[in-house]
Amino acid sequence: MKPLPELDLQERWRLLLGEAAAPSLGACGATAQGMDQALAWLYGRECEGGQASDRLDRHGGDEASSLTVPDWINAIHTLFPKETVERLERDALERYGIDELVTNPEVLQRATPNPALLQAVLRTKHLMNPQVLALARQLVAQVVKELIDKLATQVRAHFSGKRSPHQYSPRGSSAQFAARTTLQRNLKHFDPASRRLVVQQPRFHVQHRRQLEPWQVFLLVDQSGSMLGSVIHAAVTASCLWALPGIKTHLIAFDTAIVDLTDHVGDPVELLMQVQLGGGTHIAHAVGYAAERIEVPRRAIVVLISDFYEGLPEALLINQVRALTAQGSKVLGLAALDEQADPVFDRELAAKLVEAGAEVGAMTPGQLAGWLAEKLN
Template sequence: MAEKIMDDAVNRHGLTEVVTNAETLAKATPNTGLLKAILSTKHLMNPEVLAMARTIVDKVVRDLMRSLARPITNPFTGRRDPRRRSRQHVAANFDARGTVRANLRHIDPATRRLVIREPLFNTRVRLQQDRWQVVVAVDQSGSMVNSVIHAAVTAAIFTGISAMRTHLIAFDTSVVDLTGQAADPVEVLMRVQLGGGTAINVAMEYAASLLNNPRRSIVVMISDFYEGGHDGPLIATTARLVQDGVRVLCLGALDADGRSMHNQVTAQSLAAVGAHVAVMTPTSSRPGSRR
């Protein structure tokens, strides 16, 4: 009962302050709601509670990585070739249909069960492996906590793909380059500071400075598109990147209930200069887009 009350306090009523207490935190069930509460209040935690919180963050992040890793990496690892066999027994390459056909003669007469003596695996046709440079720039203002979580996890998965060189930056009114920690999403999340103002153009200018080959580069900007000042410089920087051949993807998050959290006027202006603009929940597989 105590755990249920704790979960309701955090996930339904937003009483995030309860997670700063060691006794109540110990009874909590690790989930994304609790993770958001921890990220919002970690600056208030004493060392003992912070250590407990880090363990919870690690558990939730591992679960997210398991669910997101395959759909993110599949486009970069190639497709299975049913005509070619592989001696490497990799679960993702298991040929179930071919294995059944090849082992039909091994049906056990007594149990009438198929005995698999020779599992079959396919090779993969490699996709184009010219290396791309990807910069993920995530707004760390307080309303973007869902996006910060998923950006950290996605960047960690990207860093394991040999075809990509990934940078991760977080921004409010200034930019923090987290590329050195991008492979460890727990470390990234424990370092971000949610809240404060927003200077999106500062982040986009920094992202532009990192690019070596614009035509083999992708800049992913995750924000609510509420620029701290006039959005003219942001639109101009985005237009310049697009003209140079950079693929610019602007993601504006919705909240968990699908409510809009982004500036639609700025989003339309970004799309008008050639950026790909999409609006989605963190787990949505079919975003609504403007280009």
């Protein structure tokens, strides 16, 4: 789990005293400003008679930024330590009655499914009663389906095969259409009077299907709270890979414990509903768990999705990665796996893993599919 941001003494007093102290103490930095906004959103309603004025579907106002309930939930899980998050959630539910996301079925029914709301649901599902949890599962399914539909197209494109540069067919899909060759073959049908080209002989690239030897792909996912976006996309990616012939996909979530979710790879909704966020990070244990399950070392890829803030001695992880690469297995470390691919990670440990033979970067799910297709072929 990545370390929490550090605040200087002035910022701490500013957070303690609230907005009234701004003229004396000045503005906060970006992190403290986010904390101040999250705290003001909750405790600022003391001036409003304790009423929860911000509802899930409410927007507007003159302030710089108006948080919705899902926005607030996602923000506090990013900005505050676990103990503080639990206190804030308890105050929101018990002190101010802000319970619409976890207790009110009508709110979930009218909510617009989107990735931010999906993250908020996964962070609060442990607070939901059975009726709300059932609705939340439907919402998760809808967002996951949209993510899979988008990624599956990219996965098929990467794994569909290579184009032959000199072979063409009169039939094919729009993605295989050979525009230049078609134009050259049909120039004789150009009508100068109407200035139109009549295409009588369309040509399409011939795709040679890739023949894959059996491979094992291990997706090891850090399930600390800061990695939730990557957890979601890892589940979706695993589901898409699971449908491909010749690839045996393993999905393993970890914090200080290890949860093998491989049996649920074909059902990403069930998989996400089982994820337990939080806790420390023992990356070496997860890598060791995967190493023990490798069948053919030279046909195994270990994809480690983590912020690389290791809770165990770093030497354990570095030695394991060195052993994996020495036996011919490929190791890819991902500091982020989401649409933004905007990582925050321990760069020093990542550099040491590169020295041990790993490749380290940040990717979108589509880029990961392309990288895997390249390595598997």
